[in-house]
Every structure is written in C-alpha cells, then in structure tokens.
Amino acid sequence: MIFLGFIKSFLTGNKSLYRSIKNIFGFYPRNIFLYKLALLHRSATTKKINGLKVNNERLEYLGDAVLSAIVADYLFRRFPFKNEGFLTEMRSKIVSRSSLNKLSLKLGLSNLIKLSADGVNANRSAGGDAFEALVGALYLDKGYAFAHKIVINRIITIHFDVEQLVEAEISYKSKIIEWAQKEKREIEFKVIEEIGEKQKKLYHVAVIVDGKTLAQSKDYSIKGAEKLAAENAWFDIEEY
DSSP states (O other), X not given: OXXXXXXXXXXXXXXXXXXXXXXXXXXXXXXXXXXXXXXXXXXXXXXXXXXXEOXXXXXXXXXHHHHHHHHHHHHHHHOTTOOHHHHXXXXXXXXXXXXXXXXXXXXXXXXXXXXXXXXXXXXXXXXXXXXXXXXXXXXXXXXXXXXXXXXXXXXIHHHOOHHHHHHSOOOHHHHHHHHHHHHTOOEEEEEEEEESSGGGOEEEEEEEETTEEXXXXXXXXXXXXXXXXXXXXXXXXXXX
C-alpha cells in the first residue's frame, strides 16, 4: 500500500508529459510512470523504495544497451559490405554522449528533465542520460520490436544525417572525456616531456586515468600527440 501510494503521488499532473512523449516519439505511453522516472535525474533523488534510490540511473543502464543494439542492427543492414571496424565507429558516432546531448536539446528534453537546483551545472550529460533512460522506458513499456521501430523511424531517420556521419572524423579524445565523465573517472592529457627546440620540438603526451598512465605518444605538436595517445588509449578503455 505504501508503494502504491508513492506511485500515485508521483504520477500527479501527467497530461503534459503524455503530450510531450506523443510529440517526441509519436505514441501515447501505456505506463507513464516509466517515462516520468526516466526524466528524474539522480541529482533530484529524494525518495527510496526498499533501500533503492528513485531516479533514472537503472533505466539509463537498460536504455544504453537497448539503444546500442538497435543502432548496431540498423547499421548492419544499412551497410551490408562494411567491416566491423566501420560499423563500430559509426555506432560510436551516433550513441556518443555529445551526440545524445545534442539530440536531447533538439527533442526539448531539457524542459522535461527534473534536476536539483545545482544539478543543471553539475552534470552536463543529463540530457543524453535522460534520452537513454527514455529508450529503456520505451523498451519496458512497449517491447523491443516497438522500441526498434520508434528509434529508427522517429530518431535516427529524422535527426541523424548518416551519410554525413560517414565522412566525419571521430575524435578519440572526446570519446575518452565522455567516457570519463560517464564513469566518474579522473582523466588527464599531460605533456610529460618536450624534446628539442622550436620547430623541431617533439612533444611526449600521456593519457592518465585515475592516476595511471594508459597510453603515451609523441608528435611535433601537442594536439597531434594527444590525438595519437587518445586513439591508443581508447582501445584499452574498450576492454575495461
């Protein structure tokens, strides 16, 4: 009874959310609680049920996996003659934190997410996190087949220029920074040595995660050394 009472109080004033979900995804939710929970950022957590904090983190975890599977399936069919490396890079471009943050702004999620007063500045990835959580809610509410159709027809087809993404160069440094923010890791790109003088100076850069050197590289510019080191580090990070 306590649990049901909490849900009833949590679901007050849902008409506008029903309309918002319809405008974004093109359908009315069956279980509005899931979508409301998907928009509740951890910074606004105020209640617990059986010791579990009520926020969107669990739905985000689920939505991340569902979204990755849908995008992988879409790319596999869209590019039947491309290798695994190409498909993996394309998926990264679509589901990266920066990409999903931009998508959330286009969809107007910033007006729907519930954050604490200081949560707005404390977490720049709140929009992307909420979108993943909404995909998780969609999957639980309507099933995988329906979620697949909505993500492809209402999100990827409308909001992503896939051909343009093919030409876009991936930034491993940005990917590492996004990963560090999501996983709450300390990341640093550090110049540990400068060899030579002036135009012939060689920069030795290390990528340091939680105080541990993950990769190193050298180049005649700091930017170039960072780019090479980041690419080497990313392959190690994928195995974490």
